[in-house]
Amino acid sequence: MSDAPRLRHQVCFALYSASKAATAVYRPVLEDLGLTYPQYLVMLVLWEQEPRSVRELGAELGLDSGTLSPLLKRLEGLGLVERRRSDEDERRVDVVLTDAGTALSDRAQAVPQRLADAAGLSPEEIGQLHASLGKLTAALNSSL
Amino acid sequence: MSDAPRLRHQVCFALYSASKAATAVYRPVLEDLGLTYPQYLVMLVLWEQEPRSVRELGAELGLDSGTLSPLLKRLEGLGLVERRRSDEDERRVDVVLTDAGTALSDRAQAVPQRLADAAGLSPEEIGQLHASLGKLTAALNSSL
């Protein structure tokens, strides 16, 4: 019998699968909004507070400019955000919502409920899962 | 105060972050083996049993031929697998390990422990997290 690591025993694969399944549930809902999942994450951050520099967005989401620059360019193309060089620090690019970007927040209200409906977990289980994931992510990131 | 959904409250984002953090922990270890994370997953399946058709690999991993075909071509380029048309059903392509692919299993033994070390969770917490993720993934996938 082989002693190779088994796919189904790996927490790593469980995370990978769960994350893919969650974005798959979101995909059709977000498609109605004209957004991909990472674009939705950026909009979430901006709905909480704007303007935000590319660097700040990256810090919130764990993404670098290599990912964010073209993504923001697409959001700008959709007319949801605008980018402009900061006056105080001309290295920075501040991202702000357009009226259309702000307005989209209303239609995004129902998105998270979709996952809760599909999850089939009790609120307690959801809460505990969320807490465990938070601990795990913090520990993993601090180990790098 | 805004009633927009908040980034940090979303289980979805917790999953996304945890999954990215886990693959980031694996990345340097897998780099020593010359593999990316999805390539490692394919090797895991093959170490358990071979040959496997592209379709079977996809069913195990939740990936389609659009992802697997080029990935397998790269694994073949690395000399770890070979692909050949099935005799019984010429639509199928069977993937088999080369000697080098089989041998790599030994060096992959230590990979999963790396995540456990970095996770900072007790075995009980790991087990419960694993179980919750399994339930969640199953529920999400069945809701599609």
Place this chain on the structure above:
DNA sequence: CGAGAATGAGTTGTGCACAATTGAATTGTG
């Protein structure tokens, strides 16, 4: 003040994820 280090955003290149399509092989059904 001025030279070198650090920072912020962008670009390039590689690889994964997924939708949509193609084309060959097989299966099912009349």
Place this chain on the structure above:
DNA sequence: CACAATTCAATTGTGCACAACTCATTCTCG
């Protein structure tokens, strides 16, 4: 048997993730 429907793998096209690099701006410290 014939032929329509299905299955399987591959390809194309779009977008994300990340490493490595470039370049301008800002900071630091002698």
